[in-house]
Amino acid sequence: MTLGQSRKVGLPLMNLVRYKGIPILQQLHLEEKLLRTSSDNWCIINDGTNAATIVMGMSGKPSELLELGHVLQDQIPVIRRFTGGGTVIVDHGTIFISLICNKDAVPGVLPYPRSIMSWSSLLYNEVFQGIDYVFGNHKFGGNAQSITKNRWIHHTSFLWDYEAKNMAYLKLPSRAPEYRLARSHTGFVCRMKDYMPRTVFIAKTVKAIENYFTVEPLNLDIDAAPRDTEFLHSTSLLTKQELEVARASTHK
């Protein structure tokens, strides 16, 4: 048995599903469903999404986070996702990597936010040799979690590329980590494409995951998945009316 083979013995299985250009709402619905109804470990990779979309965390308030006048005028979709954390605007230049795990899948990782994020930073350190997706002091990705009784998801959106004009839809957050240092969006984020080829990043990430899991590629046709009417998604697309009500509240 080679060293590589002996390392893999006893590692839990992780299904690897790869998409390209899947709508982010569809991806989030799939992730939430796999978190809550599957007992397998999953890695979902979506290489770009089909349209510019704003994605807020569970408690996101549009009136506080978004330049609603521009969002409504340009008809940018706004989603409230099932995980926590901040607001991002994603598009074809965003690479999504999501890890859905049983709570005992990774030795040493407790089903709590800091423990999960500490493990993921070890994982991505192998890929980036950095911390919290920051090249220098610029950020090129953001992550969020949702934790159930026996499972958790840690998903990340990586800014492979982005359009500066899209950042104008987002307000500066009132609550931000220290390292942000009150910078504007364009002064704070950077593009991964300036540092690493897209295919190399994805391949290196899968290789890093293989230190913890036996990764098995799986074809999961997102369009063929039957609609499960019994499962209630908490990820939702905000209606135009909701956004207009939020905009009106900022004028009071």
Added chain:
Amino acid sequence: MALRMWASSTANALRVTTASKTHLAPAFSLSRCFSTVLDGLKYASSHEWVKHEGSVATIGITDHAQDHLGEVVFVELPEPGASVSHGGSFGAVESVKATSDINSPISGEVVEVNSKLTESPGLINSSPYEEGWMIKVKPSSPSELESLMGPKEYTKFCEEEDASH
């Protein structure tokens, strides 16, 4: 090992001054909590507590849970009249970029919800057993309380959980 040490040192650094380590302090109840685990409550393995008084049971998350979750910034709770089931999720808290399910230790009907948590979700961190209570339930199967852990058992459970990682 490095991960465990990181997690432990972070937990210690963030521990509130009124809380002591679970394996040191005996469980006792005061109006201001000096102990991680209180007498008179029952505990679930998912780190919720139940206080059964007459026909109503009050539910919240434990000091161990709030410490591991970090600063709570948002709480999602059911409406009065909703049903909860033993081991089932009834809401969620948001902390440190994560939503975490809150699971009910018992089955029953929600009769009251702590509305203060909407404006002050941090009460869960500062007062997890008192001002940070989440819901009051009319139990439908009081015998479910017997399957929950007492203070000593829960203290040991927390120690074993932390030590195993």
